[in-house]
Amino acid sequence: MEEQAVSYRSVNENPCHMCMPIGAILPFKGVERSMVLIHGSQGCSTYMRRHISEHFNEPVDVGSSSLNEKGTVYGGEANLKQGLDNLIKIYHPSLIGVLTTCLAETIGEDIDRIGQEYLRERKMDNFPLVTVPTPGYGHSHSEGFSLAVKRILARLARKSPSHGRINVLVPNISPADLREIKRLLEIMGVRYTLLPDFSETLDAPFTSPYHKIPSGGTGLNSIREMPGAIATLQMGVTLEEGFSPGKYLEEEYRVPLFNLPLPIGLENTDTFIRSLQKVTGAPVPEILLKERGRLLDAMVDAHKYNFAGRCIIFGEPELVYAMAGTCLENGVTPVAVATGGKGAKLKTLLQTLRDRYAADAPDTGNGKGVGPVFLPEADFDIMRRTARERGANLAIGHSGGKYLTEKEGIPLVRMGFPIHDRVGGQRIFSAGYAGTTVFLDRITNTLLERKLSGYRERIYRQFYRGKKYDLV
Amino acid sequence: MRAGKETGMPIAERFESIGRKGRQKKTLRCGADSLAGSVSQRACVYCGARVVLNPVTDAVHLVHGPIGCAVYTWDIRGSLSSDAELYRSSFSTDLKERDVVFGGEEKLTRAIDQLVEKYHPPVVFVYSTCIVGVIGDDLEAVCKSASRRHAIEVIPVESTGFSGNKADGYRAACDVLMRVIASGQREREEAGESGSSSRDELAINYLGDFNLAGEAWIIRDYFREIGIPVNTVFTGDSTYESIRGAGRARLNIMQCAGSMNYLAGKMEEQFGIPCLQVSFVGLTDTADSLRRVAAFLGDEKICWRAEELIARESEKVKPLIREYRRKMKGKKAAIYVGGGFKAISLVRQFGELGIDVVMVGTQTGRKEEYETLFDLASEGTVILDDANPSELEKFMVEEGADLLVGGVKERPLAYKLGVAFIDHNHDRKHPLSGFTGAVNFAGEVYTTLFSPVWKFTRGGEVWENGGYSYGRASC
Numbered sequence: 001m002e003e004q005a006v007s008y009r010s011v012n013e014n015p016c017h018m019c020m021p022i023g024a025i026l027p028f029k030g031v032e033r034s035m036v037l038i039h040g041s042q043g044c045s046t047y048m049r050r051h052i053s054e055h056f057n058e059p060v061d062v063g064s065s066s067l068n069e070k071g072t073v074y075g076g077e078a079n080l081k082q083g084l085d086n087l088i089k090i091y092h093p094s095l096i097g098v099l100t101t102c103l104a105e106t107i108g109e110d111i112d113r114i115g116q117e118y119l120r121e122r123k124m125d126n127f128p129l130v131t132v133p134t135p136g137y138g139h140s141h142s143e144g145f146s147l148a149v150k151r152i153l154a155r156l157a158r159k160s161p162s163h164g165r166i167n168v169l170v171p172n173i174s175p176a177d178l179r180e181i182k183r184l185l186e187i188m189g190v191r192y193t194l195l196p197d198f199s200e201t202l203d204a205p206f207t208s209p210y211h212k213i214p215s216g217g218t219g220l221n222s223i224r225e226m227p228g229a230i231a232t233l234q235m236g237v238t239l240e241e242g243f244s245p246g247k248y249l250e251e252e253y254r255v256p257l258f259n260l261p262l263p264i265g266l267e268n269t270d271t272f273i274r275s276l277q278k279v280t281g282a283p284v285p286e287i288l289l290k291e292r293g294r295l296l297d298a299m300v301d302a303h304k305y306n307f308a309g310r311c312i313i314f315g316e317p318e319l320v321y322a323m324a325g326t327c328l329e330n331g332v333t334p335v336a337v338a339t340g341g342k343g344a345k346l347k348t349l350l351q352t353l354r355d356r357y358a359a360d361a362p363d364t365g366n367g368k369g370v371g372p373v374f375l376p377e378a379d380f381d382i383m384r385r386t387a388r389e390r391g392a393n394l395a396i397g398h399s400g401g402k403y404l405t406e407k408e409g410i411p412l413v414r415m416g417f418p419i420h421d422r423v424g425g426q427r428i429f430s431a432g433y434a435g436t437t438v439f440l441d442r443i444t445n446t447l448l449e450r451k452l453s454g455y456r457e458r459i460y461r462q463f464y465r466g467k468k469y470d471l472v
Numbered sequence: 473m474r475a476g477k478e479t480g481m482p483i484a485e486r487f488e489s490i491g492r493k494g495r496q497k498k499t500l501r502c503g504a505d506s507l508a509g510s511v512s513q514r515a516c517v518y519c520g521a522r523v524v525l526n527p528v529t530d531a532v533h534l535v536h537g538p539i540g541c542a543v544y545t546w547d548i549r550g551s552l553s554s555d556a557e558l559y560r561s562s563f564s565t566d567l568k569e570r571d572v573v574f575g576g577e578e579k580l581t582r583a584i585d586q587l588v589e590k591y592h593p594p595v596v597f598v599y600s601t602c603i604v605g606v607i608g609d610d611l612e613a614v615c616k617s618a619s620r621r622h623a624i625e626v627i628p629v630e631s632t633g634f635s636g637n638k639a640d641g642y643r644a645a646c647d648v649l650m651r652v653i654a655s656g657q658r659e660r661e662e663a664g665e666s667g668s669s670s671r672d673e674l675a676i677n678y679l680g681d682f683n684l685a686g687e688a689w690i691i692r693d694y695f696r697e698i699g700i701p702v703n704t705v706f707t708g709d710s711t712y713e714s715i716r717g718a719g720r721a722r723l724n725i726m727q728c729a730g731s732m733n734y735l736a737g738k739m740e741e742q743f744g745i746p747c748l749q750v751s752f753v754g755l756t757d758t759a760d761s762l763r764r765v766a767a768f769l770g771d772e773k774i775c776w777r778a779e780e781l782i783a784r785e786s787e788k789v790k791p792l793i794r795e796y797r798r799k800m801k802g803k804k805a806a807i808y809v810g811g812g813f814k815a816i817s818l819v820r821q822f823g824e825l826g827i828d829v830v831m832v833g834t835q836t837g838r839k840e841e842y843e844t845l846f847d848l849a850s851e852g853t854v855i856l857d858d859a860n861p862s863e864l865e866k867f868m869v870e871e872g873a874d875l876l877v878g879g880v881k882e883r884p885l886a887y888k889l890g891v892a893f894i895d896h897n898h899d900r901k902h903p904l905s906g907f908t909g910a911v912n913f914a915g916e917v918y919t920t921l922f923s924p925v926w927k928f929t930r931g932g933e934v935w936e937n938g939g940y941s942y943g944r945a946s947c
Contacts, residue, residue: 009566010565010579010580010582010583010586011534011563011564011565011566011582011583011586011587012539012542012563012564012565012566013561013562013563014546014547014561014562015539015542015543015546015562015564015566017539017543018539018540018543018544019538019539019540019543021540022540037509040602040634041516041602041633041634042506042512042514042515042516042633042637043514043515043516043517043518043519043633043638044516044540044633045511046512046513046514046515046516046519046881047515047516047519047540047541047544047545048540048544049881050544050880050881051544053880053881053883053884054880056884057883057884057887058884058888059861059881059884059885059888060881060884061511061861062511063508063509063510063511064506064508064509064511064512065508065509066505066506066507066508066509066512067634068505068634068635068636069634069635069636071634072605072606072634079508080508082507082508082509083508083509084509085509086483086485086507086508086509086510087509087511089483090483090509090510090511090860090862091862101602102537102538102540102567102572102601102602102603103602103603103606103633103634106572106603106606106607107606135538135569135572136538136539136540136541136603137538137567137568137569137571137572137603138569140539204888205942206888206890206929206942206943207940207941207942207943208889208890208929208940208941209940209941210865210869210888210889212861212862212865340539400546403547420548
């Protein structure tokens, strides 16, 4: 596959990705009665809260050890312990995640030691304190997310008798998609543990009285028992092994691991449903067959419109991979794909995907054949240039893409995290056959809107040369 | 669920930062470091500096640090520009592990070179972040050498995140602005055009307005009409050149004192430019401020024209405000905003609308500002510094607030409590300043207080299950 050659870049212009700790906050929001404390300066926690809160439109409380100059010079131990004390006083959580930052990592804070010492001093030896090393300069938010899930498992999972459930491990997707995955599991009659599950906590119904920690999230006991599952289905085909929570369960507890793509797109959803069928051995219920049929019907209805689509896709690796597949199976050409990261595994996966579709693509001689080109370590400056060069007419990704709309007039189908300039980021629904159908509609309708607005004018300009040569 | 309900007590270390009008001496602990684990709503030094410098529209704003600091501040402000758009981009050196180990100076040097070559900016601001403060990159040296190489100003911003709070970031930004002003001043002196004789006898600088949703343009227009030229704004729709010329003004008028007090002091000290505190939030404050500036400049014609403008604009908006007031009288508001000036102005503005303020707090208010708040507030009002969500929830619920004024992080909390909300933050998209802004504000208060949605959250039969109410029946 073609890969955009990038020399070592010294400057990032308008980033596509975020830092490691913000990704690590999210899984904790999907664990029952859990809180997070960020060991670092006050700003980290506030900025991340703002960023997350504006996407989900939910209060997102995250503690900070509020490291100041003194803490930086002499060590932040006292701050961290005081932070834990206060967080417990205010929120009474059942689990606390402690994340590091650039600052804590660089001054060499040993959060494992401090954490253990804290629990001993407070006589809370059995309290689940989950530490996650997340230096902001380390990896992107996507790795932060997976690592946090892995560390939650490492702290809680215990050798358990076999209980017949399956583990379902998910990357950062919308609460709406989490709910859909749960619905599919239930329709298929599969008993499961979903981790993390912020479908209720980060898209909470309006209720009173208000609770500082919203109800919902994966139960601690369910997490403890995950080693007793029949298998792990992990939506993590792009995950590197060091960041794979499923790999951890396999290595430590011999739970068979099946990595699959997110169930977005027809083929990807089929893969998910077939995997579940292997567990149950039962036929696929009619309700799902109908949903699949309806998706297929929608794909047929829209296929000619979709062929005009040349999209640039960006966001987190798992989502981007699933979206690229959805586009390709509908004849929408992804001309470029970016995550902000290096995307080692993603690159190979996209190559395979592309090869499957490339054979049928005509050589129109303009070098604009079937994509996708993966753009490693891309920012929006690179994406903008690539989008222009390769004639993109559609962008699919988070709100950062508004830049492509503003600068290049490329319309944006909003997907992923964060969505800051529209409401409903938490409700963007794209998983399963039903979700894929509405996702596809969003794509097709964006293309149609572009085509139908101004086509009379465009054609008039292109072909109409006046009536003066006509015979009267 | 609303009025009179008791919620949990705040943590003991926070008691001194929370007061109640009439029950204690008129002072609060403020300006202290945030308490670990209390979930403060404050950001960091970098945030303070970035907010203040961001509206310098033709500058390259380069964040020397990991990606997070740049991505969380990318184009999130509603400051408008009449020309350059460069300030809306977030540039970062995107420090990685190897840079942390081996130092980031070379990378920074290359980043500056690339950006200058690509965008030809008149000035580059290089923001320091936590990590830079620890690994000890010499920003001053890198910037100095880049400055020589490119023959433009490349200025380090001392905004290492952990070295204080947001207010220290304001100071860091003011130091940078002062550097730019001073260099402009020096150049004029060398060209023999400085001194008080070179000053425009009427021109003013307008400090502490960030031209959010064009607010500085509205105020500039008022002054244009009454015959007072606005030299430059700190910092709203400001360019490098306009800031360099700041020394030409006869008077500084300052709105957001929290961020600009330090700069105003320095300018008075070094260039002898006096400063007048103003506020264009609310009708009373706007009229009063226009009058005081006109009076200060001492020209009868100007005073007369100011009165004309005030009379005309007030006449235009007063019937509307009166109507809103009739609807909203007796409602209770809570305020939690960044700085003291805004809190004070909002208390007055709610007064104009007949709304009682039951709670008022700020992230970085100063001692004098809290004293003013204690003076202004009605008996029993809760006043607090550097509050957290838990305290905001407690006092809104206990005091039965109908409305909260705050920023992005406070909004979902208010909504979950079934409380109306006003966005008074840096990303607002409609102006809240001047006469126009006063009407917008009243309209926004009305919109949120009287939305039909509250019918379904209060009163009527409850849809409930398991101890939770899921809203009220529609009929």
